[in-house]
Amino acid sequence: MSLKESIDLSKLPNHVAIIMDGNGRWAKERGKNRLFGHTNGVKSVRETAEGCAELGIKYLTLYAFSTENWNRPILEVTGLMDLLLRTIMAEVKTLQDNNIRLRTIGDIDALPGNTARELRVAMEQTAGNTRMDMILALNYSGKADIVQATRTIAEDVKAGKIRPGDINDKMVNDHLYTAGIPDPELMIRTSGEQRISNFLLWQLAYTEFYFTEKFWPDFDREELYQAILTYQARERRFGKTTEQIQGQ
Ligand code: IPE
Ligand code: IPE
Ligand code: MG
Numbered sequence: 001m002s003l004k005e006s007i008d009l010s011k012l013p014n015h016v017a018i019i020m021d022g023n024g025r026w027a028k029e030r031g032k033n034r035l036f037g038h039t040n041g042v043k044s045v046r047e048t049a050e051g052c053a054e055l056g057i058k059y060l061t062l063y064a065f066s067t068e069n070w071n072r073p074i075l076e077v078t079g080l081m082d083l084l085l086r087t088i089m090a091e092v093k094t095l096q097d098n099n100i101r102l103r104t105i106g107d108i109d110a111l112p113g114n115t116a117r118e119l120r121v122a123m124e125q126t127a128g129n130t131r132m133d134m135i136l137a138l139n140y141s142g143k144a145d146i147v148q149a150t151r152t153i154a155e156d157v158k159a160g161k162i163r164p165g166d167i168n169d170k171m172v173n174d175h176l177y178t179a180g181i182p183d184p185e186l187m188i189r190t191s192g193e194q195r196i197s198n199f200l201l202w203q204l205a206y207t208e209f210y211f212t213e214k215f216w217p218d219f220d221r222e223e224l225y226q227a228i229l230t231y232q233a234r235e236r237r238f239g240k241t242t243e244q245i246q247g248q
Helices: 023-029 034-055 067-071 074-097 113-126 142-158 169-175 221-232 242-247
Strands: 015-019 059-066 100-105 132-140 186-189 208-211
Touching (some): 059 074
Parallel strands (some): 015 186
């Protein structure tokens, strides 16, 4: 039986989040510059998005650029922004054909003007698509997301709209960039690193983590299927005991 056929479609994660890591090392192994690695990472994005949509996964979040990534050499940063711009422009039609909605989380206003503009156009064009949401985390920081949510809530308290005691899980959720998006059940990180790197801090509270040694440009559908199968073999206990879970 193929990996894909082994997947239990009734137990699919609704939301998969991915830290796409290892482009630089993939390029270095080939004696090329880092941008060569990023360029080759685009086909993995395409493969993963198509693979998830085909299975019936409803949300795919991809960590594409962190707030910390601004600290990289300027040529790499401008190269990444340029790649992002070109990729969005080239792929909008594929998103439309596949009925995929493009969304973003992070501070998009701080991206170069033309990149932010194209992103907005692509988001508008795909806004009515219903098969899957592809959410790009761009200029994203999990801590910054919690900070901006806290500020907005504090303003509401100050304005007398709510009392401090009204603040709960749901209210915080509703003020994050991810408002309305269910938390990921599965988080994948490529390249062998085992850390969150300021990705979805709040939203990953009960997420299953899957780490693979593969560099992002080598991540393909089979890798995706393997991650989902591993997820399906896990027991999600949410604080309860095995006996309680099995008795349900
Ligand atoms: C991930 O690959 C892509 C981005 C962070 C934009 P890296 O560029 O981090 O690759 P490594 O980790 O240096 O190999
Ligand atoms: C995390 O990867 C950010 C993205 C994949 C966009 P990094 O390569 O920047 O993370 P660290 O610095 O190794 O933790
Ligand atoms: Mg990295």
